[in-house]
Amino acid sequence: MKSKLENNAVLELLNGKFGENIKSSEQPFDLLTVEVTSESAHEVVSWLKSEPSLAISFLTNLGAVHYPDNQGREIAVVYHLHSLINNFRIRLKAYLPIENPEIKSITDIYIAANWMERETYDFYGVQFAGHPNLKRILNEDSMDYFPMRKEYHMEDATREDKDDRFFGR
Amino acid sequence: MSQIDQHTGKESSGIVARDTIDGEIATLNLGPTHPATHGIFQNVLQVDGEKILSSEQTVGYIHRAFEKLAERRPYNQITPITDRLNYCSSPINNMGWEMTVEKLIGAEIPKRVDYMRVIIMELARIADHLVCNSVVGVDTGALTGFTYVFQEREKIYELFEEVCGSRLTTNIGRIGGFERDFSDEFYKKLDNFLKTFPKVFNEFDSLLSRNRIFMDRTIGAGPISAERALEYSFTGPNLRAAGVDYDVRVMNPYSSYEDFDFIVPVGTQGDTYDRFQVRQEEIRQSLLIIEQALKNMPEGSYKADVPDFYLPPKEDVYNNMEALIYHFKIVMGETPIPVGEVYHSVEGGNGELGFYLISDGGRSPYRLQFRRPCFIYYQAYPEMITGSNISDAVLTMSSMNVIAGELDA
Numbered sequence: 001m002k003s004k005l006e007n008n009a010v011l012e013l014l015n016g017k018f019g020e021n022i023k024s025s026e027q028p029f030d031l032l033t034v035e036v037t038s039e040s041a042h043e044v045v046s047w048l049k050s051e052p053s054l055a056i057s058f059l060t061n062l063g064a065v066h067y068p069d070n071q072g073r074e075i076a077v078v079y080h081l082h083s084l085i086n087n088f089r090i091r092l093k094a095y096l097p098i099e100n101p102e103i104k105s106i107t108d109i110y111i112a113a114n115w116m117e118r119e120t121y122d123f124y125g126v127q128f129a130g131h132p133n134l135k136r137i138l139n140e141d142s143m144d145y146f147p148m149r150k151e152y153h154m155e156d157a158t159r160e161d162k163d164d165r166f167f168g169r
Numbered sequence: 170m171s172q173i174d175q176h177t178g179k180e181s182s183g184i185v186a187r188d189t190i191d192g193e194i195a196t197l198n199l200g201p202t203h204p205a206t207h208g209i210f211q212n213v214l215q216v217d218g219e220k221i222l223s224s225e226q227t228v229g230y231i232h233r234a235f236e237k238l239a240e241r242r243p244y245n246q247i248t249p250i251t252d253r254l255n256y257c258s259s260p261i262n263n264m265g266w267e268m269t270v271e272k273l274i275g276a277e278i279p280k281r282v283d284y285m286r287v288i289i290m291e292l293a294r295i296a297d298h299l300v301c302n303s304v305v306g307v308d309t310g311a312l313t314g315f316t317y318v319f320q321e322r323e324k325i326y327e328l329f330e331e332v333c334g335s336r337l338t339t340n341i342g343r344i345g346g347f348e349r350d351f352s353d354e355f356y357k358k359l360d361n362f363l364k365t366f367p368k369v370f371n372e373f374d375s376l377l378s379r380n381r382i383f384m385d386r387t388i389g390a391g392p393i394s395a396e397r398a399l400e401y402s403f404t405g406p407n408l409r410a411a412g413v414d415y416d417v418r419v420m421n422p423y424s425s426y427e428d429f430d431f432i433v434p435v436g437t438q439g440d441t442y443d444r445f446q447v448r449q450e451e452i453r454q455s456l457l458i459i460e461q462a463l464k465n466m467p468e469g470s471y472k473a474d475v476p477d478f479y480l481p482p483k484e485d486v487y488n489n490m491e492a493l494i495y496h497f498k499i500v501m502g503e504t505p506i507p508v509g510e511v512y513h514s515v516e517g518g519n520g521e522l523g524f525y526l527i528s529d530g531g532r533s534p535y536r537l538q539f540r541r542p543c544f545i546y547y548q549a550y551p552e553m554i555t556g557s558n559i560s561d562a563v564l565t566m567s568s569m570n571v572i573a574g575e576l577d578a
Contacts, residue, residue, distance in 0.1 A: 058402065059402050065527060087421070111400045112400065138232040
């Protein structure tokens with residue numbers, strides 16, 4: 001089924017509505033990817049849902065990515081949204097500083113975001129402000145670090161009995 | 170009545186129970202290891218007699234850090250991880266992942282591979298739905314149908330075995346296609362399956378579909394409306410049972426699904442009976458898809474021309490320098506991967522199974538996130554069972570097809 005919306009048309013609408021808050025955009029594999037400021041992410045998600053001409057009202061996925069080398073914007077929170085009516089997908093990104101990775105929760109827009117945000121908090125330590133029950137979900141409660149961050153390697157870094165250099169690791 | 174609950178650590182709701190003599194609310198642990206949960210997850214129920222007042226879930230008992238593991242493994246070694254998501258339909262997960270990588274590297278896949286994949290994926294869907302539906306039967310007390318269809322499921326596993334050598338966690342296919350073409354034995358077994366299965370399946374269907382006891386038990390058990398299901402990001406048969414005809418195979422066709430003629434069944438009530446019926450009809454549609462794929466199977470190769478990713482034949486590895494180099498590079502994970510960001514989704518047994526992959530050009534993904542449909546729709550479980558009986562809660566869970574492997578990643 002072909003999408004009823006054009007990437008560029010949606011981008012134009014977003015630019016017109018949010019202006020400064022739309023920082024950049026790209027279209028990898030034809031999926032519109034828009035970077036928004038972390039302050040406006042909640043508002044953009046909410047607007048996409050309520051705007052009748054777009055009807056992007058299905059939360060497909062929510063997660064985070066850690067870029068340790070990105071000074072001041074180490075954590076990216078990534079939203080995948082889908083309009084089932086127009087068959088249009090969009091990806092939103094908001095970058096947060098690692099010292100204070102806080103962003104407004106979208107649980108008030110999508111109930112499904114509840115566990116997705118808990119998982120993102122669990123693995124990346126993103127603080128979702130306004131989340132009703134922000135605690136660990138898959139890991140043990142007493143864990144005191146966020147394991148998906150890049151500084152935690154797969155194996156114990158202190159181990160000396162294994163040398164994987166020649167295997168490209 | 171207000172007191173601290175020993176399990177949840179919360180103050181109990183203070184509601185006076187009406188259905189018990191002493192007016193007390195009981196706390197009941199359903200799981201983590203309970204035969205009726207079909208997997209390891211815990212539900213702490215507050216019950217008033219037989220009626221559920223609230224429920225709190227604990228998940229993560231079999232969390233195996235797949236996303237972290239994936240950040241260290243070369244691309245071809247991630248396929249076995251995907252096996253262990255929804256292990257009732259591993260081939261769909263495997264091929265979903267392979268197609269994601271193919272999308273990233275821009276491989277051109279021969280039509281024949283697409284059709285072969287469709288056959289395998291639809292067989293997997295049948296196996297998945299058979300388990301789910303027969304277990305719904307078991308939970309209503311009807312064990313017979315379960316034993317009938319599990320023999321047929323066994324035949325599907327024999328077909329997988331014929332193609333890739335494994336049965337449950339299949340690791341089937343490769344990036345770029347299949348290890349080998351389907352054998353004559355495979356076609357023979359598949360023909361045999363297509364002949365015998367509909368009879369057995371219809372018998373199974375006649376045992377339950379219009380069975381008065383089964384209908385009384387399942388109609389109205391664990392319902393969810395289309396609006397709520399969408400709010401909860403339901404996908405797959407559970408969403409369709411609520412009346413929304415979203416199917417990834419139709420909306421965003423992959424693997425040449427646009428060539429096939431099939432209908433997307435929908436329910437109206439979103440209850441256990443509708444979920445059961447939607448899965449039953451999907452099994453029938455899957456059979457039709459397989460028949461179409463067999464009939465229209467295109468000529469061509471069973472693999473794409475991607476020597477950087479597709480292991481060369483063994484005799485070439487021993488006798489041909491170039492093949493040896495490719496073999497070494499693939500096994501060691503030294504193949505050049507383009508930088509990019511891709512989201513690809515397939516219609517898994519439970520719904521939209523998505524792969525969000527970020528590649529920085531390294532030997533492993535920079536980030537790989539699985540969109541696991543189970544994890545997302547299981548959130549709605551407390552809402553669906555509140556106010557119902559414990560026996561309905563068990564039925565609701567089995568009809569939602571919550572698979573612990575997919576839930577916990």
